[in-house]
Amino acid sequence: MIRTPDLTGHTVLALHAHPDDESIFTGITLRRLADAGARVVLVMATNGDMGESRTPLGAGETVARRRVTELEESAALLGVDRLVLLGRRDSGLPGWASGRHPLALAAAEPLALASRVAEVADAEGADTLIYDDESGIYGHPDHRMAHIVGAIAAELTGATGYRMTVDREHLHLAAPDGHLVHGAARSAQVGFGRTTAEITLAVTGDQRHLDIKRAAIAAHSSQIGPEHLPADLAPAYGYEWFVRSGRPGVLDALGNAHLLAGTMAAAA
Numbered sequence: 001m002i003r004t005p006d007l008t009g010h011t012v013l014a015l016h017a018h019p020d021d022e023s024i025f026t027g028i029t030l031r032r033l034a035d036a037g038a039r040v041v042l043v044m045a046t047n048g049d050m051g052e053s054r055t056p057l058g059a060g061e062t063v064a065r066r067r068v069t070e071l072e073e074s075a076a077l078l079g080v081d082r083l084v085l086l087g088r089r090d091s092g093l094p095g096w097a098s099g100r101h102p103l104a105l106a107a108a109e110p111l112a113l114a115s116r117v118a119e120v121a122d123a124e125g126a127d128t129l130i131y132d133d134e135s136g137i138y139g140h141p142d143h144r145m146a147h148i149v150g151a152i153a154a155e156l157t158g159a160t161g162y163r164m165t166v167d168r169e170h171l172h173l174a175a176p177d178g179h180l181v182h183g184a185a186r187s188a189q190v191g192f193g194r195t196t197a198e199i200t201l202a203v204t205g206d207q208r209h210l211d212i213k214r215a216a217i218a219a220h221s222s223q224i225g226p227e228h229l230p231a232d233l234a235p236a237y238g239y240e241w242f243v244r245s246g247r248p249g250v251l252d253a254l255g256n257a258h259l260l261a262g263t264m265a266a267a268a
Contacts, residue, residue: 008037014130017142019071020220027213028205034079050090053222073219106141114152133163139190160249162242168193175236200244202258
């Protein structure tokens with residue numbers, strides 16, 4: 001049974017690197033927060049312009065414009081109240097020259113960008129920040145920078161920080177090569193995620209949440225096609241994983257579906 005707490009009066013800010021990350025890594029979490037009455041603010045660092053479109057673009061349409069349009073559709077499905085675009089360029093994969101562009105996220109001055117995020121968080125009264133873990137989930141330069149920026153912003157604001165990741169052991173057993181992060185990690189030629197024991201919290205949902213998550217991912221049709229998602233979404237995408245910094249906060253109120261939750265609580 002999925003419990004819906006009353007989170008009215010709380011605001012959660014989720015910082016992501018690229019359009020589609022919000023649906024892949026936090027789609028269930030954001031929808032459940034919105035359903036519980038929390039205000040959800042989504043801050044997108046880049047427009048994902050280094051991605052190629054798998055669908056034809058309209059006359060005069062750019063990849064960046066298409067991806068922002070898709071992001072807006074996804075955000076609406078996930079119950080996002082405010083979408084903030086930081087306007088940085090996609091840095092591309094490790095070693096690409098695009099990462100050295102002055103406007104690339106990977107080339108940003110972290111404190112300046114974190115101050116912008118902190119200003120949004122303060123203006124919104126956000127008591128919770130979601131951002132990438134230290135490895136950037138799968139080592140992408142933009143995800144690594146999103147971690148640095150998010151961690152600084154959390155420190156500046158005093159908000160509880162939840163670092164999103166994936167449980168690579170769970171995925172290995174339940175959905176081998178079944179998650180988009182598998183292909184992303186291969187492209188970047190890096191490892192991904194964390195072990196089960198390193199993770200603090202797992203958020204899950206019911207079939208409605210999975211259906212919304214599928215629709216939000218599918219909204220990014222320039223990047224992801226139906227063939228990229230399994231018929232049964234639950235094994236690969238039914239959990240969203242976080243490492244918390246500080247005391248239990250708003251995401252913990254959604255319930256902890258982590259395999260080791262009982263063991264960790266007893267140890268604490």
